[in-house]
Amino acid sequence: MSAQPNIPPKPKWLERNALLLVAITPLFATLTGSAFNIWYNLTCIVPLLTEEQEQRFVTGILWFNSIVYPVLIVLWITTVYGMRPAFRCCLRGSECDPGTLVKARARAINLPWFAAVICGLGWMLCIPALMFVLKRSPTPVDPPIDLHLPLSILISALISVTHGFFIVELVTQRLIFPILFRGAKPAETPGTLTLTLRLRGLMWALSIGACPIVSLILLGLVHTGEISPWFAPAVGLLGIVFGLISAWMLGRLVAQPLEALHRGASRVAKGDLSVKVDLLRADEFGPLIDEFNHMVSEMREKELIRETFGAHVGREAAKRILATKGGVGGVEQDITVMFCDIRNFTARCADCSAEEIVSILNLFFEDMVAVVEGPLTEGAVEPIRRGMVNQILGDGFMALFGVGAGEGPHALAALRAAQEMLEHLGSFNEKIEAKGKDPIQIGIGLNSGPAVVGSVGSPQRMQYTAIGDTTNVASRVEGLTKVLKEPLLMTRGTKDRLPPDIPVRSLGSHEVKGQPEPLEIFTVA
DSSP states (O other): OOOOOOOOOOOHHHHHHHHHHHHHHHHHHHHHHHHHHHIIIIIIIIGGGHHHHHHHHHHHHHHHHHHHHHHHHHHHHHOOOOHHHHHHHHHTTTTHHHHHHHHHHHHHHHHHHHHHHHHHHHHHHHHHHHHHHHHHHOOOOOTHHHHEEEHHHHHHHHHHHHHHOOOHHHHHHIIIIITTTTOOGGGOSOOOOOHHHHHHHHHHHHHHHHHIHHHHHHHSSOOOOOSOHHHHHHHHHHHHHHHHHHHHHHHHHHHHHHHHHHHHHHHHHEEEEEEOOOOOSSSSHHHHHHHHHHHHHHHHHHHHHHHHHHHOOHHHHEEEEETTOOEEEEEEEEEEEEEEEETTTHHHHHHHHHHHHHHHHHHHHHHHHHHSSOOOTEEEEEOOOOOOOEEEEETEEEEEEEOOOOOOOOOHHHHHOOOOOOOOHHHHHHHHTTTTTTOOEEEEEEEEEEEEEEEEEETTEEEEEEHHHHHHHHHHHHHHEEEEEHHHEEHHHHHHSSSHHHHHSEEEOOOOTSSSSSSSEEOOO
């Protein structure tokens, strides 16, 4: 059967019509500014005009809107749809010319500036055009018109330009960025001009201050009996409305990334390293978000390395190796060493496949390592810290108890762990018997005394372990479990470090390889 082609998911309606939606967004800001301008003209300018001047004024506005605004609209639509070839390639998931893609990305970032320039140009052209129309009137124009008309247009322009800038930026980031910047960082796009937080605050202040404050100042400078007494409160109310709209848009542009970064940092502080801030920004927030995601990614990699490292050498050993910066050397400590081995495992291997042997060993180590390094058994009253499995030795392992300062009664911790291991052996044998395998027996040897604990080897290859006679004797004592037919044996060194209420019995003195004198061996009574 042939492989199915990798067909990208069908674009959503917003994705398919993203360019159209971006193209019409400045309309709302322009209509807002126009509504204020019309209201201002009717309130402050028209009462100062003669009937003939008013007719000229209205005619001039109609002609200007009929000639200039279509040109500006075509210019704006051409600017937006200039991104269409690259946008459609990215939307389909097909290959796109790199140069075309870079230009489209730069245009998407600069799009709010294009909107501001085109919108501002349309408003600024109104001033000379309308003043020219009024000045051609046969009757002189009232002098306050020279102040009212330019300021009314400037105030409306500030409302339209600032609101248009913010709304185009919002919609572009929401609809265009996720398509054009797949796998790319907007902040690294060449040929762009982003608005800094300082300038963004200035534009916000202009958008909420220009309308009410300048209008009220003008009202105080130029008194006319024609102006309604409700003009000043209405201007103030409009200023509040525009300010709230600007504040909402500014909040979306500034508060959203801050909140996302705060949530991400809080989750990282709680240990959740799966965090990723999925916001595409070309301003100062872009590099900040990228650095945050990079930091979390590196933390994930380090945590993976630490977990993998800990799984191979033991988590406690990994902590101590990292704490000593991995140098060669060690310190002498009083510890208890445990050796555990599966009896007659070599003979068992002759009757089982390699896969079966590995399966049995994995189950065995899973249970026994959890006992040695796991939490205390429920109901335990002694504040005993668990040990650390230091080495896996074929069909057994070596564990250390009491490594580090203030580890508590390490001999008692080792004895309790050994007893729990023997208890868990019953449930382990039930598991393998259910798979048709014979049960196993283990031998555990304990010895306590001084040993040098640390990293041994060369700078190229080291091993964290315990070196000394204490370790050697523990290994030999474990071997005696086969001779003495006892699953748990300990030396006098371990017995003397146990609380006096622990019942033990002596099994007599026995020859131990490598020791000049026989050693007295004990087991639990």
